[in-house]
Amino acid sequence: xxNLLLNTSAKIPAFGLGTWQSxxxxxxxxxxxxxxxxxxxxxxxxxxxxxxxxxxTLQKCFREGVVKREEVFVTSKLWNADHASEDVEPACKxxxxxxxxxxxxxxxxxxxxxxxxxxxxxxxxxxxxYDPARMAKTWKAMEGLVEKGLVKAIGISNFTITKTENLLxxxxxxxxxxxxxxxxxxxxxxxKAYCDSKGIIFEVYAPLGSPSRVRKQDSDPDPLDDPVxxxxxxxxxxxxxxxxxxxxxxxxxxxxxxxxxxxxxxENLKATEVKLDTEDLxxxxxxxxxxxxxxxxxxxxxxxxxxxxxxxxxxxxFVLPSQKAAAWSVKMNTGVTIPAFGLGTWQSxxxxxxxxxxxxxxxxxxxxxxxxxxxxxxxxxxTLQKCFREGVVKREEVFVTSKLWSHDHSPEHVxxxxxxxxxxxxxxxxxxxxxxxxxxxxKASEKEWDDENKLGYDELRMSRTWQAMEGLVEKGLVKAIGISNFTITKTENLLxxxxxxxxxxxxxxxxxxxxxxxKAYCDSKGVxxxxxxxxxxxxxxxAGEVPNILEDLTLKDxxxxxxxxxxxxxxxxxxxxxxxxxxxxxxxxxxxENLKATEVKLDTEDLxxxxxxxxxxxxxxxxxxxxxxxxxxxxIWNACSDESVVV
Numbered sequence: 143x144x145n146l147l148l149n150t151s152a153k154i155p156a157f158g159l160g161t162w163q164s165x166x167x168x169x170x171x172x173x174x175x176x177x178x179x180x181x182x183x184x185x186x187x188x189x190x191x192x193x194x195x196x197x198x199t200l201q202k203c204f205r206e207g208v209v210k211r212e213e214v215f216v217t218s219k220l221w222n223a224d225h226a227s228e229d230v231e232p233a234c235k236x237x238x239x240x241x242x243x244x245x246x247x248x249x250x251x252x253x254x255x256x257x258x259x260x261x262x263x264x265x266x267x268x269x270x271x272y273d274p275a276r277m278a279k280t281w282k283a284m285e286g287l288v289e290k291g292l293v294k295a296i297g298i299s300n301f302t303i304t305k306t307e308n309l310l311x312x313x314x315x316x317x318x319x320x321x322x323x324x325x326x327x328x329x330x331x332x333x334k335a336y337c338d339s340k341g342i343i344f345e346v347y348a349p350l351g352s353p354s355r356v357r358k359q360d361s362d363p364d365p366l367d368d369p370v371x372x373x374x375x376x377x378x379x380x381x382x383x384x385x386x387x388x389x390x391x392x393x394x395x396x397x398x399x400x401x402x403x404x405x406x407x408x409e410n411l412k413a414t415e416v417k418l419d420t421e422d423l424x425x426x427x428x429x430x431x432x433x434x435x436x437x438x439x440x441x442x443x444x445x446x447x448x449x450x451x452x453x454x455x456x457x458x459x460f461v462l463p464s465q466k467a468a469a470w471s472v473k474m475n476t477g478v479t480i481p482a483f484g485l486g487t488w489q490s491x492x493x494x495x496x497x498x499x500x501x502x503x504x505x506x507x508x509x510x511x512x513x514x515x516x517x518x519x520x521x522x523x524x525t526l527q528k529c530f531r532e533g534v535v536k537r538e539e540v541f542v543t544s545k546l547w548s549h550d551h552s553p554e555h556v557x558x559x560x561x562x563x564x565x566x567x568x569x570x571x572x573x574x575x576x577x578x579x580x581x582x583x584x585k586a587s588e589k590e591w592d593d594e595n596k597l598g599y600d601e602l603r604m605s606r607t608w609q610a611m612e613g614l615v616e617k618g619l620v621k622a623i624g625i626s627n628f629t630i631t632k633t634e635n636l637l638x639x640x641x642x643x644x645x646x647x648x649x650x651x652x653x654x655x656x657x658x659x660x661k662a663y664c665d666s667k668g669v670x671x672x673x674x675x676x677x678x679x680x681x682x683x684x685a686g687e688v689p690n691i692l693e694d695l696t697l698k699d700x701x702x703x704x705x706x707x708x709x710x711x712x713x714x715x716x717x718x719x720x721x722x723x724x725x726x727x728x729x730x731x732x733x734x735e736n737l738k739a740t741e742v743k744l745d746t747e748d749l750x751x752x753x754x755x756x757x758x759x760x761x762x763x764x765x766x767x768x769x770x771x772x773x774x775x776x777x778i779w780n781a782c783s784d785e786s787v788v789v
Contacts, residue, residue, distance in 0.1 A: 143182060143414055146396060147497070148318040149341040149730065150295045154248070155215050156391055157414055158183025159407065160347060160400030166192050170199040172402040177203050177214070179408045185321075185347075185398040186241065187219040187252060188233065193240035201242050216243060217321075219252035219299060220284070222441065223259055225276060230283035234292055249293040250321055251280060253300045255441040255451075269443050274308040285315050297321065297343075300438065303336045303460050304453035310340070321345040324395065325352075326365045326386060329430040331533075332457065334393070338504030338534065339463045341730055345396040350386050352400075352435060362435065370425055380416050387413035389426045394532035420531075427533065464506030467740045470717050474645040475668040476622045480574070481541050482717055483740055484509025485733070486674060486726030492518050496525040498728040503529050503540070505734045511648075511674075511724045512567065513545040513578060514559065519566035527568050542569060545578035545626060546611070548767075549585045551603060556610035560619060575620045576648055577611065579627040580604055581767040581778075591766060598768045599777060601635045612642050624648065624670075627764065630663045630787050631780035637667070648672040650679075651721065653691055653712060656756040661719070662789045672722040677712050678761055688761050696751055706742050713739035715752045 145153035159176040161169055161184065169192040173184060177199075184200075186193050200216070203209055218241065224233035234249060254277055258268040270276075284296045297319030298306065310316065320337050324330050324346040337344045351365040365371060366382050375385045383399070387410060390397045399410045418426070438451050449455065470482035485502040487495055487510065495518040499510060503525075510526075512519050526542070529535055544567065550559035560575060582597040582604075583590040590596075597603070614620045624646030625633065633647065647664050651657055651673035664671045678691035691697065697708045704711065709725070713736060716723045725736050744752070764778050776782060 143180065144391070146343055146394070148295055148343060149316055150318055152247070152294055154319070154343060154396055155181075155183035156396050157181070157387070157411070158185050158215070158217075158396065158398040160185050160398040161192060161196060162187070162190055162347070162400055164190070164192055164400065164402050166195050168402040170195040171404075172407060173199045174203060174208075175404045175407050176411075177208050179411050181407075181411065182209070182213055183215040183217075183396075183398070185217045186237075187221070188224075188237050188240075189219070189221045189252065193218065193237055197240050197242035211243070215247045216241065217248040217250065218246055219250040220280075222253050222255055222257040225251075225256040225270075225280045226259065227279045227283040229259065230280060231287060231290075231292070234287050238292065245291065246293045248295045248297055248319060249284065249287060250297045250299045250319065251277075251284065251301075253438070253441060254298070254305045255438070257441070264440055266443050269441065271442050271446060272305065274305075277305070277309060278312045281309055281313055285313070288315060295319070302453040302457050303333060304456040306336070306340070306342070307460075316340060317342050319343045319345050319396070321347055321398075323348050323434060323436050324390065325349050325435075326368065326371060326389060326426055326429040327351060327363065327431045327433040328435065329427065331430070332460075332462070334395070335462055335464070335504075336460070339506050339734070341501070341505075341734060343396055344394075345398065346390045347398055347400075348435065349390050349397050349399050350383050363431075363433070365429075368429065370429060374418075374422050374425065377422075378416055378418075380413070381409060383410060384413040384416055385418075385426075388416035388418055389423070392418050392423060392531060394528075394534065423531070423533065462506060463737055463740075464508060467506050467508065467737060470740050472670050472720065472722055474622055474670055475643055476645055478573075478621060480646070480670060480722055481507075481509035482722050483507070483713070483737065484511050484541070484543075484722065484724040486511050486724040487518060487522065488513070488516055488674070488726055490516070490518055490726060490728050492521050494728040496521040497730075498733060499525045500529060500534075501730045501733050503534050505737050507733075507737060508535070508539055509541040509543075509722075509724070511543045512563075513547070514550075514563050514566075515545070515547045515578065519544065519563060523566050523568035537569070541573045542567065543574040543576065544572055545576045546607075547578055548581055548583040549590055551577075551582040551597075551607045552585060553606050553610040555585060556607060557614060557619075560614055564619075571618075572620045574622045574624055574646060575611065575614060576624045576626045576646065577604075577607060577628075579764070579767060580625070580632050581764075582607075593769045596767070596769050599632065601632075604632070604636060605639045608636055608640055612640070615642060622646070629780040630660055630784040630789075633663070633667070633669070634787070643667060644669050646670045646672050646722070648674055648722075648724075650675050650760060650762050651716065652676050652678045652761075653694065653697065653715060653752055653755040654678060654689065654757045654759045655761065656753065658756070659784070659787075659789060661721070663787070666789055670722060671720075672724065673716045674724055675762065676716050676723050676725050677709050688759065694755065696755060700744075700748055700751065703748075704742050704744075706739070707735060709736060710739040710742055711744075711752075714742035714744055715749070718744050718749060
């Protein structure tokens with residue numbers, strides 16, 4: 143059974159058993175059937191009134207060896223009448239007592255709307271409603287449960303974007319999960335995208351539309367009667383319920399269908415075996431009616447509208463991180479725009495890079511920078527396909543770059559190298575393909591880094607390499623081509639014979655090495671200037687004894703001024719210069735944090751102070767690229783010849 147990774151680094155099974163409306167006398171048997179069938183996730187709540195019986199069943203299954211405690215993910219929820227800070231821990235301990243457990247894997251705030259303590263009947267007087275200050279105190283008490291080891295993770299349920307944003311203003315712990323209504327007629331794509339951007343798992347209750355729900359109207363449409371879902375179920379020899387569940391699993395969500403019928407419990411589990419194809423997913427996505435079945439009016443006073451409960455207007459106007467990042471883009475000489483902010487994948491190891499790309503795309507990144515030599519494109523390809531299948535992004539929404547390595551500069555090797563990258567990335571085309579650097583290596587050498595296999599830079603050879611790159615465009619294999627680590631001199635040489643002007647030159651650029659003349663040159667030729675190592679690449683194998691940009695006092699001062707990190711200031715500086723920037727990280731929090739650089743607004747004084755930091759200090763020397771010799775540095779970087787060029 144598939145698991146999803148919580149922001150705590152723990153795993154949550156993507157499929158579980160819901161226990162709402164499962165009556166005492168029935169729920170215990172249902173849980174036992176589920177655990178014996180293979181379920182490893184049980185969703186409970188104090189208000190369901192059945193946790194004591196679930197606890198007896200859990201202990202029975204532990205004693206009989208059906209499962210071990212550590213093999214079952216158990217969730218429960220804090221009821222609305224226990225939102226007062228002093229009531230949170232006693233409520234959690236009561237749930238633990240009833241479930242006969244020492245800890246919960248996940249404890250959720252059941253709803254953001256509070257009720258008065260000891261509420262028996264839902265009267266206007268006991269309906270306290272939603273108050274962000276009260277909820278902040280509730281959440282602080284929830285965080286205390288984590289600190290005391292009573293729960294492994296905490297989360298929320300039935301929270302809108304607006305209410306989650308309010309919570310995050312003071313939260314020390316980001317919710318691990320938001321459990322909400324979701325089914326084919328109410329897919330909540332914006333809330334899902336928001337939760338993805340914050341690293342919050344999107345969990346689905348009522349995935350079948352909850353046909354047995356309270357207050358169901360005869361006029362309400364029923365997903366289980368939908369002709370499209372029926373047709374897809376026939377195609378896959380599955381039940382309609384299985385298709386509804388499989389749809390949410392394919393979207394990368396956690397799903398907790400409820401049943402007390404043994405056959406239905408086992409039947410629902412088989413939804414994990416249903417493989418929906420792209421056409422199926424598109425047809426199911428098209429069923430969305432934005433039709434909420436659980437309106438929640440019985441928790442709030444009559445004066446509160448449905449729009450007010452669910453923050454309809456505020457959530458609609460909320461700008462997602464992906465939308466904010468999209469505001470930063472640069473037009474290439476092909477007429478196509480390139481997202482000005484992206485994720486670098488250099489030094490991102492296999493086993494780490496896939497998770498990093500997934501976090502980035504969910505956070506709102508729409509530009510992924512790759513290269514064959516990084517040795518991780520196959521894993522990136524798997525992740526891209528996963529994100530396309532789950533609807534995180536569409537292929538056309540992601541700008542993907544890769545690079546031709548030095549041992550493939552011979553014209554006959556260019557297209558095969560490109561096709562290998564496409565195969566590894568599982569793509570039909572690249573948005574941009576760069577010559578990784580202007581220095582050639584001998585092909586298929588076991589020790590290509592040895593001097594005897596370094597062919598260096600040759601103007602004629604590079605002209606032929608570029609002609610083969612142009613052939614990729616002519617064949618429609620790639621949308622745009624460019625260069626990387628090219629000096630003014632080497633770019634000038636290339637342009638003597640080039641039919642296509644490079645769309646991009648990707649080079650080292652950070653506050654201590656701003657390359658203003660190279661940028662001005664690229665601007666004059668219509669070549670987009672793209673910055674790698676915008677933080678100075680502190681982890682670089684080649685940086686050596688160089689000053690740490692992240693310790694710079696001016697940067698620290700500007701970071702404090704803008705309530706930002708130093709890294710965000712470094713990135714924002716390059717964005718404000720009109721550059722494309724591709725910081726690298728595999729740390730989920732750092733990936734999301736870096737994206738917020740697109741929200742930093744530097745003023746004229748800030749930019750002047752940042753420009754004054756330039757030391758013309760190159761960190762990445764490329765000493766490995768050519769043979770040792772008296773003209774070694776000049777051969778690589780053309781310092782003298784570039785200086786003489788008039789831009």
